[in-house]
Amino acid sequence: GLVIAGGADVAPARYGAEPDPxxxxxxxDRDAWELALIEAALADGVPLLGICRGMQLLNVALGGTLVQHLDGHAGPPGVFERHAVEPVPGTLLGRTLPEPVSVPTYHHQAVDRLGSGLLPSAHAADGTIEALELPAGRGFTLAVQWHPEAGDDTRVMEALVAAARGTSPGG
Known part of the structure; x- marks a missing residue:
């Protein structure tokens, strides 16, 4: 499987926007490389997990746009905040995390207009899309706005590993 994780803001020109101050x-270079990796993973059916910037890049790769600045989803520089997310029942994420969860988060950008074919699969209390996925039948393509690697809930990572192995989580 492939993981695309956090980092610098995606260049607004990639989604047809002028930069916000x-x-x-x-x-x-990283935008170009990671977008190429995402496109190759989607074309070849490689299990893909996007984390934070990785979710934003997946959305942009499929023609979506981003909110360039959002308050309340990051602490001071380098410090994770926590907030609740509500998974959407019936989605891949909803099956992986069937209950609302508190997640480690550090971002100031978010999904605005959804990319082609993507489904929102979790939301924050303020309505921010916190997870995206491709519909069932299109392989394992999941992206989350939070940082599961910074917390102690390993279910999202286990789902990627299971998909890469061709098994169900825990199986």
């Missing part, structure tokens, strides 16, 4: 400097 609060948008950080992009990493153009």
């Amino acid at each position: 609060r948008t950080g400097p992009p990493s153009l």
Whole structure:
């Protein structure tokens, strides 16, 4: 499986926007490389997990846009906040996390217009989309806005490993 994780803000030009003054400097080479990896994973059916920036890149790769600045989803520089997310029942994420969960989060950008074919599969209390996925039947493509690797709930990571092995989580 492939994991695309956190990092610099995605270049607004990638989704047809002018930079907001609060948008950080992009990493153009990294944007190009990771978008190419996402496109290859989607084309070849490689299990894909996007984390934070990885979720934003997946959305952009499929023609979506981003909110360039959002308050309340990050602590001071380098410090994770926690907030609740509500998984959408019946989705891949909803089967992986069947109950609301408190997650470690550190981001100031979020999904705005959804990319082609993507389904929102979790929301924060303020309505922010916290997870995206492709519908069942299109392989394992899941992206979360939070950082599961920074917490102690391993179910999202276990789901990726199970998909890469061709098994069900725990099986």
